[in-house]
Amino acid sequence: MNAKDRLKIPPVKMPEQDPAERIKNVDEVPIGYTSEMAMLEASRCLQCKTPFCIEGCPVGIDIPAFIKFIEVGDFKGAIRKMKEKNLLPSICGRVCPQEEQCQLFCTIGKARKNPGESVMIGKLERFIADWEREQGEPEKPPAVKPSGKRVAIIGAGPAGLTVAGDLIRFGHEVIVFEALHKAGGVLVYGIPEFRLPKKIVQNEVDYLENLGVKFQYNYVIGKTIPVREVVSEFDAVFIGTGAGLPRFMRVDGENLLGVLSANEYLTRANLMKAYDFPRADTPIVKGRKVITVGGGNVAMDCARTALRMGAERSLIVYRRAEEQMPARLEEIHHAKEEGVEFHLLQNPVRLVGDERGWISGAELIKMELGEPDSSGRRRPVPIEGSEFIEDTDALIVAIGNSPNPLVPASFPELEVTRWGGIVVNEITGQTSVQGVFAGGDIVLGAATVILAMGHGRRAARAMNLYLSSGRWVDLDRAMDLCMAEVR
Numbered sequence: 391m392n393a394k395d396r397l398k399i400p401p402v403k404m405p406e407q408d409p410a411e412r413i414k415n416v417d418e419v420p421i422g423y424t425s426e427m428a429m430l431e432a433s434r435c436l437q438c439k440t441p442f443c444i445e446g447c448p449v450g451i452d453i454p455a456f457i458k459f460i461e462v463g464d465f466k467g468a469i470r471k472m473k474e475k476n477l478l479p480s481i482c483g484r485v486c487p488q489e490e491q492c493q494l495f496c497t498i499g500k501a502r503k504n505p506g507e508s509v510m511i512g513k514l515e516r517f518i519a520d521w522e523r524e525q526g527e528p529e530k531p532p533a534v535k536p537s538g539k540r541v542a543i544i545g546a547g548p549a550g551l552t553v554a555g556d557l558i559r560f561g562h563e564v565i566v567f568e569a570l571h572k573a574g575g576v577l578v579y580g581i582p583e584f585r586l587p588k589k590i591v592q593n594e595v596d597y598l599e600n601l602g603v604k605f606q607y608n609y610v611i612g613k614t615i616p617v618r619e620v621v622s623e624f625d626a627v628f629i630g631t632g633a634g635l636p637r638f639m640r641v642d643g644e645n646l647l648g649v650l651s652a653n654e655y656l657t658r659a660n661l662m663k664a665y666d667f668p669r670a671d672t673p674i675v676k677g678r679k680v681i682t683v684g685g686g687n688v689a690m691d692c693a694r695t696a697l698r699m700g701a702e703r704s705l706i707v708y709r710r711a712e713e714q715m716p717a718r719l720e721e722i723h724h725a726k727e728e729g730v731e732f733h734l735l736q737n738p739v740r741l742v743g744d745e746r747g748w749i750s751g752a753e754l755i756k757m758e759l760g761e762p763d764s765s766g767r768r769r770p771v772p773i774e775g776s777e778f779i780e781d782t783d784a785l786i787v788a789i790g791n792s793p794n795p796l797v798p799a800s801f802p803e804l805e806v807t808r809w810g811g812i813v814v815n816e817i818t819g820q821t822s823v824q825g826v827f828a829g830g831d832i833v834l835g836a837a838t839v840i841l842a843m844g845h846g847r848r849a850a851r852a853m854n855l856y857l858s859s860g861r862w863v864d865l866d867r868a869m870d871l872c873m874a875e876v877r
Contacts, residue, residue, distance in 0.1 A: 391433060397502075400455040415692055417583075418583075446495040447491060469521070478548065478552070479519035519629070528597055531610075539563065540563045544627065544870075548830060549628075550579065556846070557850050568616075571608055572592075574588075576831075580653070581693050614801070618723075626825050631793075635794055637792060644787075649784075652788035656688070658690065678701060681780065683789060689708070696784070704730050705731045709770040712732065733782060737754065739755050740753040749785055751783065758773055804822060809861075811833050819850065827852065
């Protein structure tokens with residue numbers, strides 16, 4: 391098939407649950423490609439001589455190569471090629487913002503002047519990962535000689551899991567310390583079941599355990615064990631404790647009953663399975679009319695979860711316009727399909743309670759867009775005298791998170807930024823303490839899964855250099871080698 395014929399093939403739409411049905415369950419919304427659908431979508435790829443899509447991938451997946459395998463029906467070859475760079479394809483294929491990364495650079499999307507018509511790289515990634523899982527036991531990489539070095543990873547989120555997978559394949563002993571009772575970090579406590587089934591995350595964790603990674607659960611490093619003790623007992627340490635500190639609006643009434651952070655709400659609903667009452671007897675504020683404040687993916691997750699928890703109305707209140715929302719277009723589209731109401735250019739200034747101390751309403755002020763701010767988006771400006779009360783019996787604050795402060799606070803030798811993130815060399819992940827590396831949201835702030843994995847990938851390469859040489863990494867050499875590996 392020549393390029394002209396490939397350009398004529400429209401994107402293959404992935405089947406989804408009907409919106410009226412899916413708000414009654416927590417099953418995954420997209421149903422997935424069939425083999426025939428995946429092969430047809432793969433045939434749209436032009437196999438460019440200069441594959442710009444790879445430049446848009448934070449972990450440097452050879453995208454044209456794995457897609458070519460799918461096109462010819464060699465799914466085993468496709469998953470092997472994928473796992474050369476990414477050990478978590480089931481997860482990335484579902485939650486990574488491909489439309490802002492690899493698919494944004496796709497030649498077909500550019501040719502049609504519509505990124506939405508790019509090759510559906512993320513959906514193909516999901517397909518081959520699901521295909522492998524359905525086959526049973528995944529292939530293991532070739533065995534390597536043990537190095538005799540021991541590595542501790544603090545935090546089993548996307549960055550920590552990536553570092554664990556890479557370092558175990560280098561022959562190092564890897565032990566992951568996780569504060570919760572399950573691995574995955576935000577993948578299990580933050581992202582709802584209908585977007586990322588927890589069995590998918592567990593499958594990826596099981597794969598790492600089969601490779602030899604050891605997991606120690608219910609370990610709060612900095613409380614259960616001092617950080618210094620971990621650093622002294624291991625040859626190298628990676629800190630990937632994420633951005634789990636919720637931000638609040640700092641308005642009157644925020645301490646009323648029925649007001650929750652997105653972290654608490656989603657943790658109860660996802661990790662603690664509040665949706666499965668009474669088998670999972672987890673208390674959660676439900677509400678008949680639920681307001682979620684924010685415009686990102688987390689806000690969409692909260693608003694859509696509220697419907698599945700029985701809310702009659704679920705509202706998004708966001709202080710900017712829709713085109714300024716940081717949420718993925720797909721998540722906004724799904725939320726609208728399900729009946730979430732969007733109240734834009736509005737912002738809470740006060741929360742109102744009843745005589746029992748429960749929230750009964752939110753005083754909102756209308757906004758208008760002014761001059762651009764430091765983010766490049768037009769700044770929302772309050773309209774004087776436009777305040778009004780919106781009745782509600784539950785409100786979720788989803789306006790962002792800050793880095794988890796526990797490890798930096800208990801280990802003052804680490805250099806941190808003014809907002810609490812750990813300072814690292816951006817290429818190697820080296821911190822101010824020899825033998826200690828960091829990456830993911832504890833460095834970036836709240837970011838995407840794939841960016842955290844990219845951090846983990848580079849840090850793992852630098853850690854391997856450090857462990858192999860027995861000395862602090864030479865930055866010039868490490869930068870060259872780490873970037874070569876990512877490419």
